[in-house]
Amino acid sequence: MNSDQLEQLKLGDQKLFSQLVRDHHHALIALATPIVGRTEAEEVVQNAWVKAYKAIANFEARSALRTWLSRIVINEAKMQLRSRKREFLFADMGDVDENHDALADRFAENGRWKNSPSNWHVDSPDALLMSSDLERCLQRLLAEIPANQRAVLEMRDSSGIPFDEICNELTISASNARVLLHRARTELFKLVDHYQETGEC
Amino acid sequence: MLSCRAVVQDADRLLAGELTWQRRLALKIHLLMCHHCRRYMRQLRVLIRAVPLMHGRANDEQVSEIMAHIGSSENSEH
Numbered sequence: 001m002n003s004d005q006l007e008q009l010k011l012g013d014q015k016l017f018s019q020l021v022r023d024h025h026h027a028l029i030a031l032a033t034p035i036v037g038r039t040e041a042e043e044v045v046q047n048a049w050v051k052a053y054k055a056i057a058n059f060e061a062r063s064a065l066r067t068w069l070s071r072i073v074i075n076e077a078k079m080q081l082r083s084r085k086r087e088f089l090f091a092d093m094g095d096v097d098e099n100h101d102a103l104a105d106r107f108a109e110n111g112r113w114k115n116s117p118s119n120w121h122v123d124s125p126d127a128l129l130m131s132s133d134l135e136r137c138l139q140r141l142l143a144e145i146p147a148n149q150r151a152v153l154e155m156r157d158s159s160g161i162p163f164d165e166i167c168n169e170l171t172i173s174a175s176n177a178r179v180l181l182h183r184a185r186t187e188l189f190k191l192v193d194h195y196q197e198t199g200e201c
Numbered sequence: 202m203l204s205c206r207a208v209v210q211d212a213d214r215l216l217a218g219e220l221t222w223q224r225r226l227a228l229k230i231h232l233l234m235c236h237h238c239r240r241y242m243r244q245l246r247v248l249i250r251a252v253p254l255m256h257g258r259a260n261d262e263q264v265s266e267i268m269a270h271i272g273s274s275e276n277s278e279h
Contacts, residue, residue: 026256101210113238124247139255178214
C-alpha cells in the first residue's frame with residue numbers, strides 16, 4: 001500500500017480496508033491460533049478487525065501494517081484468555097532443550113554436510129510459493145509443529161514483531177525464543193528441501 | 202575453521218545481526234569456502250521472506266463477513 005492509499009485508508013476508505021482484510025486475515029488467524037487455539041482464533045481476529053477499523057485513523061506507520069494489526073490481535077487474544085481464566089496453550093512447557101537439532105542427521109560426525117541442501121532453483125518467495133502443493137504441505141506442517149514454535153515463528157517472521165517484544169508477550173527467555181524460532185525455521189526448511197528434491201511433502 | 206553444523210546453528214543469529222564481529226567473520230570465511238552452506242543461507246533467506254506470504258489471502262466471502270461484522274458493531278454503537 002503506497003502513502004496516498006495509506007492516507008485514504010486512515011480517512012476510512014472501505015475498499016482499502018477490505019483490501020487490508022484480504023491481505024492479512026489468514027496470517028492473523030495463524031498468529032492467534034497458537035495462543036488461543038484454532039476454534040477461538042476466528043473470533044479473536046474478528047474482534048481485532050473491529051478495533052483496527054476504529055483505530056486506523058491513528059496508525060502512525062512506525063511499524064508495518066501487518067505488525068500493527070498483529071499487536072491488536074495479540075492483545076485481543078490475551079484479553080480472551082483472561083476472560084476465560086486460561087493460560088497460553090504452551091504456558092507451562094518450561095525450558096527448551098537447546099541441544100535438540102532437527103538437521104542432526106544431515107551432518108557427518110566431523111560437522112560437515114553429509115546430506116547437503118538440494119538446489120531449490122528459486123530466488124524469490126513468490127517463486128517458492130508458486131506450487132499450490134507445496135503451500136498445502138506448509139500449511140499442514142504449520143498445523144503440526146508445537147504451539148510454542150509456531151507462536152514465535154508467526155510473531156517474528158510473519159508479523160515482524162521485534163524479538164524482545166515476543167519474549168515479553170510470551171513470557172519466555174530470549175534463549176528459549178531463539179531455539180524455538182530456529183527449530184520452526186528448520187522444520188520448514190526440511191520440508192521445502194524435501195519437496196524440491198522429490199515433489200512430495 | 203567452523204563446521205557446517207555450527208554455521209547452520211548460528212544462521213538465524215547471523216541474519217538477525219546478533220553475532221559478535223569475531224563470530225560473524227568466522228562464518229563469513231566459512232561461507233566463502235563452502236558452497237553447501239552458501240546455498241543453505243541463500244535458501245533460508247528466501248524461506249524466511251516467504252513466511253509472511255504462506256497463509257495466502259482471504260476470499261470474497263471471508264472479507265464480506267468481516268466487513269459486515271465491522272458494520273454491525275458500528276451500528277450497535279450508534
